[in-house]
Amino acid sequence: MKSVFLLTLRLAAVMTLAPSLPAAPVVTTPPESFFQLVDEDDRDAARGFYQKSIDVNGLPAVASGVVDDRALQRTHEIVTHMLAGRPDIIGAMEKSKMYLVIIGRDQVYTDMPEYRNAPNPEYLNERVRGTGGRPTSFGEENLLSLPIDRYDDESIGVHEFAHTIDSTLHRMDENWRSTLQKTYRVAMDQGLYQNAYAASNAAEYWAEIVQAYFDCNRVNNWNHGPVGTREQLRRYDPAGYELVRNIFKLRPDQDWRYTWLQPLPNVIPPPEKFGIDPFYTKFTYARELPVVGRGASDAALLKANDTIRKLFAYRHDMLKTFINEGAKLVVLGTDEKVADLPEFRGIVDEDFDPLSRVQEYRADTKTFVVAEENVTADRDRDQEILAVFAKAIYGHLADREVDPDWDDRKDVQQYELRVKRIDTTFRERVDGLFQAALADGRWKGTASVHGPAAYWTAGVLAYFDAAGQTAAPHDFPHPVRTREQLAAYDAGLHDLVTETMAYEGHVDWRFQAASND
Incomplete structure (x- = not known):
């Protein structure tokens, strides 16, 4: 992967847009006509907040003064390209007094005048970087492909604007919602999108397949399956594909697919907002976990980033606990010392x-x-990223007491669905399996005999084919280094790792050295 030449985070926001991007209108101050679109209860707050505006074929897109002009121009690019074949939809939006707002990279959802009184702001600000409806909002960092974007592998702009298209079609065509609902039900009856966000309801199904149609949906994480591009959508869900294609009506000369303004993730100097010690000169963002270094190569930091993403692909709740504590991962350069x-x-x-x-x-x-x-090691070494996180799951997360109200919470994040919280009951299960294994004479001659943490870690390493050169147990013909060997040798440990890391039923991952797999 190319080395990143950006010297500051700010440069990421002002870099040249894609060469194919047509000239966008000039950014101006919001005209009085815009403020007349804002609901009266929010109008005074909007006057004091919005300082930038751009016309998107009749729809105002606005932002506060701290937002980069290019975020407004990027909004123009996305909206005009998506609806290049449907000027009637843009016209209907204009008649309904629709407008678009951009949430600044360092702003939160409830900083917007229209959302300032939204209930449960803590929950919303953790989850939301844009919503459909009136107004429709997008996050600046996502529009500009900034390295600090927590949704760096999908377009929130395309997703949220798809919701706005949905509501507009409902006003334009009395049969639209029944058509959408029928297509959604067919997909659900066929078992498509199991446990994915697209299965939530017809509205989210629509927004997700629109993202895939424009090549910008996230894949293979806690609420996404493997469908991220137009071609994948066409094969996986032909009825959904045809629905999107027939709605947008794009001619070949109007075709457009979303592209990122720079490769993400990448390596940059540590952003000031994270308060990282100036000793570290390199930073990459692994699903909101800072990965930092000084003498280590960019390639090593990016490999660490990729490994963390894959390890916690379906258990972001565990990674999020470390993130909320202010954790980071340091990649130590070959000539550096821990001291x-x-x-x-x-x-x-x-x-x-x-x-x-x-x-x-x-x-x-x-x-x-x-x-x-x-x-970036060869297969003779245990993969230490997996090892240190496995030990922290047992030694840190499993210290938490059982929360008796956990399953009855009202506000549940997407990444907390369908998983069991790690607490003292998890430690009890590991300890029980460990004692049973010792009683059966298993794992003799290996590092796993040194305690439950070592035993659990060996299971995680083997499950993801990340165990290095190691000794064979006395009662097994080979070292336990792969998932299949783990299942054959210690089915109980295999099953606990399977349950905990939640890969079953999803696109699989096995660690491969020296490449982002």
Whole structure:
């Protein structure tokens, strides 16, 4: 992957747009006619907030003064290309007084005048970087493909504007919703989109298949399956594909597919907002977890980023716990030492080994450390990213007491659906399996005998084919290094890892060294 030449995060926002992008209208101050579109209860707040505006074929797109002009121009690009074959839909939106707003990269959803009184702002601001409806909103960081975008592998703009198209079609065509509902029901009856966001309801189904049609849907995570592009949609859901194609009516000369303004994820200098020690000069964003380094190569940081994304693809709730604690992962350069790192200066305790090039998660440092040579290692070494996170799942997350109200919560994030919270009951299960394995004489001659944490970690490494050169148990002909060997040797541990990491029923992943797999 190319080295990133950006010197500051701000440059990511002002970089040249795609060469094929036609000239967009000039950004101006909002005209009085725009403020007349805003609901009266929000009008005064809007006057004090919105300072930038652009005309999108009759629809105002507005933002506060801190938002980069190019975010408004990118909005113009997306909207005009999506509806190039349907000027009647744009016209209907204009008649309904629709307008678009851009949430600044450092703003939250409820900073917008129209959303300032929305209930449960903490929940909304954690989840939402844009919504359909009136007004329709998009996040600046997503529009401009910024490295700090938590939705960096999908277009929130296309998704939310698809919702607005849906509501507009409902006003234009009395049969639209029944047609959409019928197509949605066919997909559900065929078992498509199982456990994916597209299965939530007909409205989300529509927005998700529109994203795929324009090549910008996220794939293979806690609420997405493998359908991210037009061709994949056509094969997987031909009825949904035809519905989208017939609605947008794009001619060959109008065809458009979403493209990112720069490759993501990438490596940049640490953004100031994260408060990262200036010792670190490199930063990449792994599903909101900072991965940092100084002497390590960009390739090593990006491989670490990719590994974290894959490991927690279906268990973002676990990763989110570390993120909320302020955790980060450091990739140690080949010529660097752990003692060089600012988090470990002055630490003197029997659990800290300054000569080790791997450091497990500690509550006082909130830092994982792995070595560059391991991140890009050959198959003779355990993959330490998986190892340090596996140990932290057992040693840190499993310290949490059982929350008796967990299953009855009102506000549940998408990544918390269909998974079991890690708490002391998880530790009890690991401990029980470990004791049973020892009683049966299993794992003798391996590192797994040293305790439940080592036992669990060996299971995670084997499950993802990430175990390196290791000894064979005395009662097994070969080392346990693969998922299949784990299932054959210790079915209970295999089943617990399967349940915990939640890969069953999804696109699989096995670790491969030195490449983003």
